[in-house]
Amino acid sequence: MLTLTRSAALQGCSTPARRPEGLRYTSLAVVALLSIAHAQQPPPAPPGKPYVPLAADALASNSDHYVGENVTLTAAVGRVLSRSAFAVEQRPVVAKHDAKDVLVLAPILNGPVEPDKYVTVAGEVVRFDPAEIAKKVKGYQVDLPPDAIEKYRGRPAIVAKVVVNDKSVDLAMRLPPPETxxxxxxxxxxxxxxxxxxxxxxxxxxxxxxxxxxxxxxxxxxxxxxxxxxxxxxxxxxxxxxxxxxxxxxxxxxxxxxxxxxxxxxxxxxxxxxxxxxxxxxxxxxxxxxxxxxxxx
Ligand code: HEC
Missing domain, CATH: 1.20.120.10 (Cytochrome c/b562)
Incomplete structure (x- = not known):
């Protein structure tokens, strides 16, 4: 029901509904929400690819299949690598971060994610390479430490447009600067x-x-x-x-x-x-x- 509030806000032109701080919505609704967001953003962009729900394990072991696709994924936060990057894993594995984790790059992240807590992430799958990311994501600087860059290079990563934490807050919302x-x-x-x-x-x-x-x-x-x-x-x-x-x-x-x-x-x-x-x-x-x-x- 609350999802409708955001949909309404996205559709509203003459009577915009403001999205209250910390509006909650379910992870399942993220897909619908994204397609609405894309459909409403000027200038009219060609309709994006549909979002496919996926498990972190499936992405880590089948990366070729998903590069270039839009996916949603609910998984546990693993290592937090920088202000805008973290790894996710199928389930929390305290202090044992395995090779099957998936890198998430969130060009906008308004607050930190917490290790071992679940997040729902939505975005495009890319093969991680800092030079490619720089070309692809305007204005975003990969800020991972060098060892993490080497660890994830060539592996699948998600460039996240949505990062919903366990309190149902989307940390990847583009928030406005203060009003002039x-x-x-x-x-x-x-x-x-x-x-x-x-x-x-x-x-x-x-x-x-x-x-x-x-x-x-x-x-x-x-x-x-x-x-x-x-x-x-x-x-x-x-x-x-x-x-x-x-x-x-x-x-x-x-x-x-x-x-x-x-x-x-x-x-x-x-x-x-x-x-x-x-x-x-x-x-x-x-x-x-x-x-x-x-x-x-
Ligand atoms: C000359 C340009 C211009 C015209 C004409 C104009 N607007 Fe706007 N309008 C703006 C800009 C710029 C903003 C965003 C500025 C802001 O709200 O900070 C805005 C914002 C709004 C908002 C959002 C306000 C909010 O923040 O909740 C509404 C609603 C709106 N306009 C309605 C109208 C309607 C209805 C008309 C015609 C009858 C109209 N505007 C004509 C420039 C214009």
Whole structure:
């Protein structure tokens, strides 16, 4: 049930649900969750390979078969090798880490994993080679000690997108940096714009001019403020998009005061597209459901 909360968060555009800290979900749900995450991430990527559940032993002894595949694996943490790398084994084997362990590289790991505790990991199987990993995983530096690099070189490893620990916390979530003052200001405007837009749409659908007038006033002001935030930031194109959005609000106002509800509906749809155009270029979503201004590039 709680999984649905994250799914809803991933799908939400106009009414995003924030994923509460430490939201729990079962390991079985990880596969579904990942496919949703992939499907929702802009820009639209080709659908990823399905995730196949696997046992650590099977992967360690059949590595050729799985290289390039997406897998999920529930196993015990063995040696913790660095801030972003650890080994997993089929079951806890205290102080006797055997040759059948599997290396897990987690480019994002927000907290440590605990030896001998179970984790559920999901990601792509690669053949471990630091140079290949550097090419494959943008911005990630393999940080294993030299002896571990030699031990695992050529063996299968998982580049993890999800690492759910025994408290059902996904340690591999991409969390946002702290909000900048501009982001706080924009966020406050968006939190006014979203409900006002929803109410305006309802008012227009129901031909209610009082509701429309009320929400139009809120939107006009909030878009004017949005425009000036982008102006200060010096992003001409985003400033223009905010201006356009305001113009669509003006058009809606004209239609509703003139009683032309069909024209108003069309302008509502155009305004909705302005929201989406700007979000596609300038908004970035993080795994906890929060948003920030998208960084260039
Ligand atoms: C000029 C660009 C622009 C336009 C136009 C725009 N937005 Fe946004 N919106 C953003 C950016 C950038 C963010 C992320 C900033 C943040 O929340 O920190 C955002 C965030 C949001 C959020 C998430 C707020 C949160 O953190 O919970 C919602 C909801 C939203 N916008 C709704 C809308 C709707 C609805 C419209 C149109 C009626 C719209 N926006 C038009 C740029 C825009």
């Amino acid at each position: 003052p501009e982001e706080k200001a924009l966020d406050a405007r968006m939190k006014k714009i979203a409900p006002a837009f929803a109410a305006l749409r309802g008012g227009v659908d129901a031909s209610k001019s009082d509701v429309a007038a009320q929400q139009i006033a809120v939107l006009k002001q909030a878009f004017a403020e949005t425009e000036s935030i982008w102006k200060q930031k010096g992003v001409a194109e985003a400033m223009k998009l905010a201006q356009d959005a305001r113009k669509h609000v003006d058009a809606i106002e004209q239609s509703t005061t003139g009683g032309d509800w069909e024209a108003a509906k069309k302008s509502v749809a155009t305004l909705n597209q302005s929201c989406q155009t700007c979000h596609a270029s300038y908004r970035e979503r993080f795994d906890d459901g929060s948003y920030r201004i998208k960084k260039a590039g």
